[in-house]
Amino acid sequence: SMTVQGSEKATGNFILQSSNEDHYPDVTVPLPITISDLELKNALEALHSITLVKVNSISLDKNTTMNGAKQWDVTFTSIRDAGDRPMLLADTTNLEGSGAKIEIVEKSKGIANNVFMVQIPVESTFRLRYEHKTSNPLNMADSNEDFEAAVYSITGLYAIVEAHIGDGSIDIFILPLFQNLDVSNLGAETCAFCDKVDPLFFDSYVEGKQWALGTATSIGGSFTLNFNAPKDDEFGHLDSCSDTTDEMSIFVSSTEMKHQLERLNLVEKVDISVEENSLYEVIKNGKIGTNRRFRIEFKKVRSCSNEKNREHNFSAPLLHVMEANLLGTPANDMAVSRTYQSIVNSYIRGFDP
Structure with a gap:
């Protein structure tokens, strides 16, 4: 996003610079501070290093001083521009106004797959x-x-x-x-x-041409969940034991995941909800940047003691995700390795009785 700030009304123009795949500078014509979304879109798409963008703007003139403060959000929508692109740069030599400046920040980082x-x-x-x-x-x-x-x-x-x-x-x-x-x-x-x-x-193009690092793809494959529970040995020392689910599709339903966890010896009852989102739909049957979030609430769990079916309340260790069979783009920012990063967080901490 680009933000214009100033205590007095901003006037003049600025120039945006992009870089193509060979890192040569690629600059727009001078852009007036009053430029419309459509005009900014056309100016950016005229550059050799940019194909298609979507532009939305909002006024940041909170005090209705008409000082020209404004923000543009620029989204790169073509796979030709896929990947972690270099930041746009702004030449503000001809920008006027008290404290007037252009700030460019990255809101969503591109990640990689071959194009x-x-x-x-x-x-x-x-x-x-x-x-x-x-x-x-x-x-x-x-x-x-x-x-x-x-x-x-x-x-x-x-x-x-x-x-x-x-x-x-x-x-x-x-x-x-x-x-x-x-x-x-x-x-x-x-x-x-x-x-x-x-x-x-x-x-002659066996590997194809990779315009940039690429972009995020749909997820796929399968995973297992490993659950640990505390165990008191005969000397009163705290230990642990674990159990693992069968392989589950990344598109597993909440019902099936519930069944998989509750069949473990260490788990008696869980509630599960699933949320799915993506950056945007690209075709009828595909999405870019898909991710699924499983929220798991443990209602009843068991310790590893010899007393069968003895219920316990405790702060269980976080689930461990076995992700060797997951498919899709790695979740790390630069996506330079093929390691997947399932993120496991504790929403509500359990307690010891």
Whole structure:
């Protein structure tokens, strides 16, 4: 977001600078302080290093002094701009007003997954192929939804697809929503009358082109939960024992998770609720940045003592998530490793009787 602050009315203009994939400066035309959301959107999208953005603004003139204080929220909405982008920079040389300045802060950090690019000659009819399957013929008049349907028809998997007309080519960017799409088997071929084909790009582009680090994908796979309970040995020393659930899908229902936990010897009764959210929907059947939150309230648990079914109230250790079989983009900020980060928090601490 960009904020204009000043005790006197802000006037003049400012310039925004972005960086492309080669880190060369990319600057806007001078932007008046009164610029509208649409004008700012058009100015940013005119830059080589930015494709599509969404701009919303709010006034920060809390005291109705008309000093021009304003905030713009800029959201990068194209997978071509995916990843942890460098911050925009502002040149405020021509900005006037008492204490007037531009502050740029990052509200949501981009995280990574591979985005691949297919280059198709303009005016060509072409088909996408995956292993031994080929899509219906496509051309530059087709929509992103048509390209997404073509990828699904040959892979059975969903992907986000964007097409941009470049210099003499159609650049098609593909973001697989699932890790098990083998991109090395994904290709394209031109077909003049679709009886003679010329293979394209992936023969020499085996790894595809990664415009940025990438972006977040849908979650998938499975996990188990490990529960620990206190144990008093014959000498009165506090020890612990543990038990583990069966493997559960990341999309497990609250009912199924409840069943899995209550079948453990150490747990008698739990209440579970599930919340799911995502940064935004990208296609009908896919979401970017999906995460699921399980809230687990332990009603009755047991110790590991020899007295069976003896109920206890105590501050149980936090559940441990076994996440080796989880799929999706890692949860750490830079997403440079393939370690998943399930976050376990204690909302209400138990007590010892």
